[in-house]
Amino acid sequence: MYTRRHFLTQSPALLALLAGLPALANTRKKTILLRSSWQTVNIGDIGHTPGVITLIEKYIPEANVILWPSSVDNGVKEMLQQRFPKVRIVQTEAEITAAITESDFLVHGSGPSLVARKDVERWAATGKPYGIYGITFPGYYGEPSESQKAMLPTEVALLTGAKFAYFRDSISLDFARNNGVTSPVMGFAPDGAFAVDLTNEAAADAFMQQHGLEKGKFLCVIPRQRYTPYWEIPSKNRPLDEKRNDRNQEMREHDNAPIREAIIAIARQTTMKLLICPEDETQVKLGKEILLDKLPEDVKPKVVWRDRYWLTDEALSTYRRSAGLFGLEMHSPIMCIGHGVPAIVGRFAEQSSKGVMWKDIGLGEWLFDMDVPGDVQKIGPAALAMAKDPAAAKRTARKGQAFVQQKQRETMGVLRKALG
Template structure:
């Protein structure tokens, strides 16, 4: 198949050709929009179809949260669109949430390729119907960051090449980019330079792509899709608060991430969950020591409770054994450690009642901020450029590097929120104003591409 760009003087032969050429010529948001003319006896064109690839994991509420967040934005800003959600693997937890909250969204399954089998079935039909294809938020467009599995690279890039061959505009929404080990850079740069847009959820990723000479017409900051989340399970959330003895507005949420494997992992584990080395075990001890200081100071200063909440399934075990069980008995009496996992909607209903949130992971904090709750993020640099998200939306004073910042600085930031809560709430609102402005601008580009 030919993957060469069309000659500059080529005339568009279809609507998709026109949109692709128009977008490649754009340098800002000025994507030409086609007018629809009503002609007697001839129906207007069908509603645009948007194909969204999303939902990476059912065992992490951040990976769940990307999907309802971006779906809500698509429904809000492009209400006329038919939306198809592609799950390469079944995601029963996420799918139950989507069916409940987005009844008009159609879900399709299937791998893009499997040995000698190419695109087929419902997934093939979805691509044939698509007016634009979007790869949703995450950090899957990397090679050598967590592993060197070449099949993973190809599984992510193959749909883009299909879109190029079939004149389907495509883009990436709320991505972070960290590493292109050889020989991946040439491949990523080739195909992604011909995307209609790349919205990076952190400005460091924008710089990284531009420094590596990606030529995509739109490479800009666009918040993680999870910022759009608004789904709740009030029945479960309120029941849990009653069971745990947590009062609305009177508890701190704490979310940790440890150097520990998935609960069902064997051998070395995978991704960000290796079998911990002695150095990583020491790292965990130092990090959790700072979190213990925060919990102690919060309880003794405010008299309020603490909820240790899981963003990833595995932390229902390790947060208890490595943090909660190590607290002094006098402090432990004011701390609740959730030992069962939950979906994003139940978590949202609990987070909505929190006073403040602290986390080593970003997505629970994104959910909290979307609800208007002040947050403090103390992230490990190893987790990549996504760690700059909170700086980029205007709250750098709530962002720390946990391995470098003294415990007093992290605890001080949380207690400053407590001491001047009105100001902190206003900061949270201002940060979300930045997010919502960018959501509106990014969705305007998707809308014009889909028409």
């Protein structure tokens, strides 16, 4: 009997024709080009990238990912390749051009602004779709320059042309809407660094053992100045910014003294130890000068100062072993909450609006504005309360974590749909 199966098996030409039909051709794996990795002197800027890749891996496992970075030096490239061996990293112009041709969709990763505006423009010229995932907008640190103001219409047009435009804080979302951004999908998306899952267990264990730190029995502390003093980082090769340096000197005791007082209270009133650690390279020295060296002698034995910068994997492995974190930085708290670890944020105007995301994810009680006298007085007691009742702090952290994870599912669903 001449059956349908017999017909197909005897018709290789027909099988080849069927394989070429659009319905079948569209089953090929789509490729996402991730524009991210802004710099490597800050563990948070490093963290944006592995966070977003982890989300794509989790929610869109059928997609390929190519990373188009600004910087992956200082061991970051190797760290990413170890965690994501299937992700291709393109750096030369030839590699980038080929990746643009090959990819189906571009995602501009989390960052302090539309960092890669020119590269999004380049992609948009291809006519292929793109999306913006979790940025602060416009992201000015202080008053915008004339060149920044001039670029705003272009940025508004690029955001409007995106399949989705997600912002990592509500102030940025409102600014975008009020300034003419009309992307089909606009909303809040958690900073990509919430999803980082890099680990370096061996390094964290060795450091903790060396300094007598026990799991769940220490808190991490991070100092900060109003502006990151990039002129102190040799690899940046930047001249001294006298205006910003003057502002740093004016405010660094005002901002960090409450953090120091919290260390003293925790050391004297609880059994917790404290680890002074950096989020960026310049905070190693700052931690010693503004926190450690000014502590009373009876407190110093309970305080550990990390005397060198670390990468995101070792930092996160250490944070996960702690009872929580407090200070004046943003992305170490982000990574903590992503893993259900309590984290208190102190912010100020020079950091842009990104700190507001703590209210947006339901952790307003752990957000303190160092430009508001009442908040300055409250950050220390909040840190002490975290140290005294770790279980309650953990419950609060998990509340924020659950909100973030729900938003991650929703926003990755939008990306998956946009891929087609």
